[in-house]
Amino acid sequence: MEAFGLLLHGFAVLLTWKTLVLMMVGLVLGIFVGVLPGLGGPNGVAILLPLTFTMDPTSAIVMLSCIYWGALFGGAITSILFNIPGEAWSVATTFDGYPMAQQGRAAEALTAAFTSSFIGSLVAVLLITFLAPMISSFALKFGPPEFFAVYLLTFCSFVGLGREAKHKTVISMSLGLLLAGIGMDTVSGNLRMTFGSPELLRGINFLVAVIGLFGISEILLTMEERLALRGHAASISLRVVLGVWKDLPKYWVTLLRSSFIGCWLGITPGGAIAASFMGYNLAKRFAKEPESFGKGRIEGVFAPETAAHASGTSALLPMLALGIPGSGTAAILLGGLMVWGLNPGPLLFVEHKDFVWGLIASMYLGNVVGLVLVLTTVPIFASILRVPFAAVAPMIVVSCAIGAYAIQNAMFDIWLMLGFGVVGYVFKKIGIPLAPFTLALVLGNRAEDAFRLSMIGSGGTLKVFWSNGLVGSITTLAIVLLFWPLIEGLLGRVGWKASR
Amino acid sequence: MALLLSAPAVAGWEPAKPVEIVVAAGAGGASDQMARMMQAAIQKNNLMKQPIVVSLKGGASGAEALMYMKSSEGDPNKVLIAYSLIYMLPLSAKIPFNWRELTPVSVVALDQFVLWDNSAGPKSVKEFVAAAKAASAPFKMGGTGSKREDHVLTVFLEQKTGAKFSYLPYKSGGEAATQLVGNHTEANVNNPSENLEVWRAGQVRPLCVFDKERISYTSKVTDTQSWADIPTCKEEGVDVQYLMLRAMFLPGKVTTEQQAFYVDLFHKVTQTTEYKEYMEKQALKPIFLTGKDMVQFLEEDDALNKSLMTEAGFVAK
Numbered sequence: 001m002e003a004f005g006l007l008l009h010g011f012a013v014l015l016t017w018k019t020l021v022l023m024m025v026g027l028v029l030g031i032f033v034g035v036l037p038g039l040g041g042p043n044g045v046a047i048l049l050p051l052t053f054t055m056d057p058t059s060a061i062v063m064l065s066c067i068y069w070g071a072l073f074g075g076a077i078t079s080i081l082f083n084i085p086g087e088a089w090s091v092a093t094t095f096d097g098y099p100m101a102q103q104g105r106a107a108e109a110l111t112a113a114f115t116s117s118f119i120g121s122l123v124a125v126l127l128i129t130f131l132a133p134m135i136s137s138f139a140l141k142f143g144p145p146e147f148f149a150v151y152l153l154t155f156c157s158f159v160g161l162g163r164e165a166k167h168k169t170v171i172s173m174s175l176g177l178l179l180a181g182i183g184m185d186t187v188s189g190n191l192r193m194t195f196g197s198p199e200l201l202r203g204i205n206f207l208v209a210v211i212g213l214f215g216i217s218e219i220l221l222t223m224e225e226r227l228a229l230r231g232h233a234a235s236i237s238l239r240v241v242l243g244v245w246k247d248l249p250k251y252w253v254t255l256l257r258s259s260f261i262g263c264w265l266g267i268t269p270g271g272a273i274a275a276s277f278m279g280y281n282l283a284k285r286f287a288k289e290p291e292s293f294g295k296g297r298i299e300g301v302f303a304p305e306t307a308a309h310a311s312g313t314s315a316l317l318p319m320l321a322l323g324i325p326g327s328g329t330a331a332i333l334l335g336g337l338m339v340w341g342l343n344p345g346p347l348l349f350v351e352h353k354d355f356v357w358g359l360i361a362s363m364y365l366g367n368v369v370g371l372v373l374v375l376t377t378v379p380i381f382a383s384i385l386r387v388p389f390a391a392v393a394p395m396i397v398v399s400c401a402i403g404a405y406a407i408q409n410a411m412f413d414i415w416l417m418l419g420f421g422v423v424g425y426v427f428k429k430i431g432i433p434l435a436p437f438t439l440a441l442v443l444g445n446r447a448e449d450a451f452r453l454s455m456i457g458s459g460g461t462l463k464v465f466w467s468n469g470l471v472g473s474i475t476t477l478a479i480v481l482l483f484w485p486l487i488e489g490l491l492g493r494v495g496w497k498a499s500r
Numbered sequence: 501m502a503l504l505l506s507a508p509a510v511a512g513w514e515p516a517k518p519v520e521i522v523v524a525a526g527a528g529g530a531s532d533q534m535a536r537m538m539q540a541a542i543q544k545n546n547l548m549k550q551p552i553v554v555s556l557k558g559g560a561s562g563a564e565a566l567m568y569m570k571s572s573e574g575d576p577n578k579v580l581i582a583y584s585l586i587y588m589l590p591l592s593a594k595i596p597f598n599w600r601e602l603t604p605v606s607v608v609a610l611d612q613f614v615l616w617d618n619s620a621g622p623k624s625v626k627e628f629v630a631a632a633k634a635a636s637a638p639f640k641m642g643g644t645g646s647k648r649e650d651h652v653l654t655v656f657l658e659q660k661t662g663a664k665f666s667y668l669p670y671k672s673g674g675e676a677a678t679q680l681v682g683n684h685t686e687a688n689v690n691n692p693s694e695n696l697e698v699w700r701a702g703q704v705r706p707l708c709v710f711d712k713e714r715i716s717y718t719s720k721v722t723d724t725q726s727w728a729d730i731p732t733c734k735e736e737g738v739d740v741q742y743l744m745l746r747a748m749f750l751p752g753k754v755t756t757e758q759q760a761f762y763v764d765l766f767h768k769v770t771q772t773t774e775y776k777e778y779m780e781k782q783a784l785k786p787i788f789l790t791g792k793d794m795v796q797f798l799e800e801d802d803a804l805n806k807s808l809m810t811e812a813g814f815v816a817k
Contacts, residue, residue: 143684144668184560187669189592189646190816191560198567202559351697408559453668457684459638 007129010357019062023362026063030070031377034077034453045071045333057342058355062334062362066117066317069366072312073374076113076305081106090308092280093266093318093439096293096300103296107237111244111375116255116302118371120309123259124266128317132349132360143462149474151447154439156482164433166485172432176440179204180448187452199412206442208404208413209420213434215400217448219393221428244298251302254283258303262310267318276435279307313363320348320356397476513552513757515577522555522569522580524562529672530693531609532556534746534778535581538766541774547765555576561645563589566597572751576758579605580749584649587805590646591815599802603750604794605762608770610785611744613653613710614730616695617687618680618703625707625736628687629661638666642676642685645669647814649744653689653710655812656740680704692727692745692783702739708733712743714804727783742808743785745801749796763790 012022045064052060075090080097091112100109142150159169182193182204193198248255258279265275281302284293293300319330342352347357404417427434458464466472480487521538525531535554541804542552557565562585569580586599615625622628632639641657643650646669654667668685670676673694679685681703682696688695689710698704700722709715715727716791733740748766769775770788779786791795809815 140678140682143679143682184563184593185646186561187646188670189561189648189669189814190650191563191593191595198571201563201567409555449671453670456666457638457640459666468573 001332006357007361009353010359010361011365013058013354014062019059019358019362021388022059022063022368023366024373026066027073027366027373028074030067031074031077031370031374032070032451033067034071034074044363056350057337058358061333061337061355061359062366065359065362065367068312068333069363069370069375072121072309073117073370076117077110077374080109080113080301082384090276090304092276092304092308093301095280095304096295096297097368098296098299099296100298105296106433107240109301111241112301113305114299114371114374115244115248116258116305117309118261118367119255119364120262120306121313121367124263125315125360125367127263128360128363129188132317132321132356135388141470144450144457144475145467145471148447148450148454149471149478151443151450153474153481154443155447156478158436158439160481160484164431167378168432169436172427172434174435174491176437177444179209180441184279186445186449187456199410202408203409203445204416204441205408205413206438208417209441210438211267211404212417212420213424213427213438215396216418217395217424217428220421220425223393234380247298253286254299254303255306257282257286258306262307262312263314264311265307266311266314275311276304276308280304288360316359316363320359372437381385437481506759508528513576513755513761515548515761517553517577519551520547520553520555520578522557522565522578524557524565524580524582526556526558526672529558529674530691530782531581531583531746533693533782534609535776537778538581538769541769541772542765545768545772547571547768561585561589561593561648563593563595563597569602569749569751570597573751575751576628576754576761578751579762582745582747583611584744584805586749587802588648588652588814590810591806591809594816599749599798601752603685603752603754603759604798605748605750605759605790606766607745607787607789607794607797608766609689609746609779610787611693611746612693612715612783612785613649613689613742613744614692615657615687615707615710615733616680616699616704617707618683618713619705620683621686621705622707623705625731625733625738628707629663629738632661632663632665632686639664640668640685641665642668642670642679642688642689643690644671644676647744647809647812650689652808652812652814653740653742655810656742657689660738660740676713693781696782704731708736708738710740711785712741715785717780717783719780745797746784747798761764766789794801 003024045067052063055063076093076097079090079093080101097109097113100106130173155173158173159166163410175444180203182200183191184201185192191201258275261278261282266279280300283299284290287299316333317329319333337348342348342355400417401414404413424434427437454464458467464471465475512567521535523529523531523535531536532554539554541550542548565580566586566589569578572578580602582599586597589595590597592762602667608750615628617628622631630810639652645651646667651669657663658665663688668679670679673690676685676688677695677698678689680688681698683726687707695706699706702722706725710733712732714732715730717727720726748762750762767788767790770786776786778784806815
């Protein structure tokens, strides 16, 4: 029970007034950005990251991760009340949540969403608590070939498992890899693609790109669509909450299935978005009367929300133990760790116990506090949407610009952010997914370094990627995932023949 | 140059704004740690009225910091904490930078280099060289960055011993240390501070130090060894020596009074207990050079580094 002792130690680190206050502030900010269409987890964390640079790492990560939990909770509010998914992973929640609200069952739908979010992340945190020490003890086995294999797995799973058209995912990823190459190349010590510009020496900062790609582009889209916001009054009474909770055991299969899907997709970087859709689709597939989905069925809220939260939470495990982010927000948190002088990866669990277990403890506390907070503050947050978009939009743009500038104190980065805003807008218009682009931008450099170091170390033979059981199985899994749609089709055909 | 030679401290000028210590490396690296030590020493001992902030400009292997200093001409509120990159980066990556365009303040320390291997590996330099020569697969040497001090040392080690190494450039000394512990490399030439923690944990072994004399600190670092117990590489039959400067620079075109203020400030810093404790903990060689002596030191050091880089074939055409 080493994990249990360490967890208690984590709670001890956490239970100071300062940390608790930061936690509350983080949750409120998170719910706020989750409710605002266009902002959201990655943006909220990216914008607020520089504010935490002066804090000690534990306080900073607790606050940032609470913003993350808050955003996860907040995303559901607008999906259900206004049919506007505040977060991409809340899209599936609108399918049944919005019809429920129209039928006057908004409170019921919101309670269902919050409760299932809570269950999803609780399952994922339990997983992290008991798996993390195991992962870190074998993490020292990771040399350049192992790291490259994991990066390869990440890229391949995006292509193989993503919902988007394969060629669009590959285009998006390639562009990200190209931009990741700008700046100093560690292996050769030469400058690449800087065209003599001192501004490009630093390379393209991932956070600047993310703020532009997601935040600014969403504003552009909303402006174009002249979004009319009209809401339904929502208040939650204790009676409704208890009513939903009483029915909860009936849906245990759905909850368990969605938690499992979420954890799996969170650890293999598929992201919360894929998980919520997968959770919804599977619940529909296994339901007795699938046609009632989409017409205000409470299960249709439980399934995607549980999966989204489970994957959002478990995505932090590979980031902490291996230094590889499972989601966009995790990637931004990873950047934060480096700023605070913590080397994410193998030795983090050994060298910074206080930090790691403080964070894990904050996941437990943050979720409980978050649940209470959202259940009590729904009407207040819903009123945000009564503020006209014309007033909210400039505020969002200004906060994005401040965020982009503050990362490296560079004016150039604001122009870069605006440029990425336009790129993001165009990508959304022509249906090119943004996630592979950002993934390649944050991992491209490291994947390249790991590959070239493996080649130097092996004398140039690709056999090094199958040189031991660990690296061999990861590499093979990566290739299987890359061709998964083909393999699945093949298996399907064989199964079809057999059943005939 | 006349500006640099007029040394005597005139008490007159003082910063009116917070002073920025510019670090040409990432968070947690040796330069960053030193900058934070100076920040603490200055604030605790009230050496300056204005607050001091550390600003990390480690982009492009530190080139970001060099270009930042170059473009801050005439601004007396920025001090660069420099190391050998001021000679090497302009040569290897053709960065349009020349340290002579900045205003030298003082050399505050010299950093050592040590040859390390995994504690499960060969126990002496002789066995190490024999193992490297006998190895059939590439014998891997880890280090920070490419065509920099670690890489140059590796090339010279090859020339003096006849062994062949595959040099693996990592992003930081910390990463090079972790990879040696995990047995993914056979050795590295990290600074004492970069391998201190893993040495204390018994995971790596120091084989020799690249200096003409042993490190002077005799208090125990591990259970059995002190820094002074590490033999020099020359004693072990491999005559390779290299020391790296840690020096402070102001941007170009600042006034003599402004330069004099900082000469005095950093001289006071070297007298503090914070500085002395830091030097011992990181096994740095104390030194204080300024004015004419400093410029002479820099010119000689520049010539040495240039010849090393040229011989190693690292100068970009």
